[in-house]
Amino acid sequence: MINKDMTIGEVLKVDRNLAATLMEFGMGCVGCPSAQAETLAEAASVHGINGETLVNALNEAEGK
Template sequence: MKVTKDMTIGELLMADRGAGMILMQNGMHCVGCPSAAGETLEEASMVHGMDCDKLVTELNAYLEAK
């Protein structure tokens, strides 16, 4: 699986629940919020003032290491 900016948080967590820890470590603590599940990683990154490219890179590194 390859993580992209247009992937929703819900899709990511359905594919790998452990990815939630990466999101939380990057300051996205609303992972369990029902409305967050429908947001793309890019949308959520903008709301939280995060660098989406950095987040996607970290998520893909996590998944590749598994």
Template sequence: MSEITKNMTIAEIIKMNPKNAERLMTFGMECVTCGESQGETLEEAANVHGLNADNLVRALNALS
């Protein structure tokens, strides 16, 4: 399985594993399933939510 990077879009991350939508929501990113957020990179979405993208990447990859 590929590793998640902060340059991947939310849509790519969810396509890799649909459970990633729920995982992202546990970090406070409740809008990850809306159409507009699908084109954002993980780093862009993390910035909007005041999260550290590198920490988020590590956490998501540890769960995969």
């Protein structure tokens, strides 16, 4: 299960296809080295996104 304290790198290790969901939220820099170490909560804050909404979307998309 994905949570807000996971880094983008950890999320992508769970399922590389989740990059598409991150990009849908405007996070086109998922491949940047610095973004890999950023938590979902931090990334959501920087991008003005509701972190809970992002985490829910990632959990829904996982394994599809």
